[in-house]
Amino acid sequence: MRAIVQREFESYFNTMVGYIFVAICMLVCGVFFTSTNIIGGSASFVSVVSSVSYALILITPILTMRSFAEERKSKSDQLLLTAPVSIPGIVLGKYLSAMLVLFITLGATLVFPISLALFGEPFWSEILLGYIGMALLGGTFIAIGLFVSSITENQLTACIATLGLLFFLWLSDSLIPNLTNETLSTILRALSLYGQFSAFTKGVLNVATIVYFLSVTFLFLFFAAKAVERRRWSKN
């Protein structure tokens, strides 16, 4: 599995994908940092964190779209599936490599709170919480993206479908207050990733929230592994 993590990670930076991801994330972070903190003169980093978390919807599909869809199309999945590696190992390897890219990106954005610290006194605990939240949210998005990639044949389809799914999970949040049907609103509330994420931007560290994100991540990775396994039995 370590070999897969390493290969996938290097592949992100041997192609443009990794750089594009880091660049867009830095750009978004920079724009909001400039408008809120520099021009706005605020030392609070929370609004930047929440803006970046929305940007993650748009850019996570870039990281995950290729992983399974492209491999299947170019048939390079034959290498992994006929090598002595388990399917959960393959899925986990791809997940961890994408997580590494995410961590590097989040690490790079630390330059903004650090420069805040040079000129003011930011709340470090709040910033730390924001970063934990972004890592958990990003990790969940990656797991969802990997799953979508594992059931599609084309990276463009994978990208758009992931985008659509993440958008739905985001928009469903705004539907909840207007719903009269109790069951439906309970379901949507359970699906609402941003509803859970808002705890982090409010400065609340809740074990239930962490467990929520980790279990959604696990669930989608499990689905992805099953989808890859299922293809071997496919009749098409």
Added chain:
Amino acid sequence: MIEVSGLYKAYGLNQAVRGVSFQAQKGEIVGLIGRNGAGKSTTMNMIAGYISSDEGNVWINDHDILKEPLEAKRHLGYMPEVPPLYSEMTVFKYLEFVCKLMGVEKGRIESHLKGILDEVGLEHMKNRLIGNLSKGYRQRVGIAKALCGDPENIILDEPTSGLDPQQIVEIRKVIQALGKEHTVIISSHILKELADICTRLIIIDRGRVVADDTIEHLISRSDAGRVLELNVKEPVDITKVLRAVEDVTDVTRQSFITGNANYRITQKPGTNRSEAVSRAAAAAGATILLLRPVEYSLEDVFFDLTQRTSLEAGEVR
């Protein structure tokens, strides 16, 4: 050792593989041959564990590919029809990755790869990006991939497709050398290529094994009789005289130049009446310019066998 028993695989309504069974032992180079779509690649993919069979079992060194996949795959080097390559990696990095997947110890990878790169003639290309390689070189990377980790069993799906004649000869030597210590299964749709290197041939048609034998046996087993070619200067047509020779079942005559004719003389299987034919022709006053048995080629055997299954399947071709 590779053992395959009663493999079935259907894609929708199309039954791609129907009950394929065979064994390949260490030291054997087994050739799988069949027309396009006969089920060769599907069979190989099932042996390698890429797709699952609907029925039947595959054992690699006594490990069931579905029940103990990791153990089985550790002993198998597979090169699919399209080599599974990553175009953004260099040849060396790619093969290093494969070695790691196959569980080669870190300290041994470099020396192990050096041997493989030399063997398939890729040493001078090892730092090139795979995406920039020609088809022939990609094919070689694919073969090198199957050798990584020194597995006892090697499956090569059309390894020489896309190679130039020089490369084909080189790769053939590599495969022959491998065959001494390994179990090798290799597929092709070019008979001659397999005939030169394989110790045994398995002919697959419509998802079934229609023959599994050595090449000599396949040729001798064929029920078409041996044919003699006779070229003579003749005063008169000698067809009747030739027909009268014992064991001759059919004679056809072609003549393009007056006084010169070509005969094809079919004899009963397992007989050779060339002496009697030459005597009969001479006695009829003909001057023999050429008399030789027409080689019954593997192609003929192949057509014979595959044609027969088509007829059995009720198809008119």
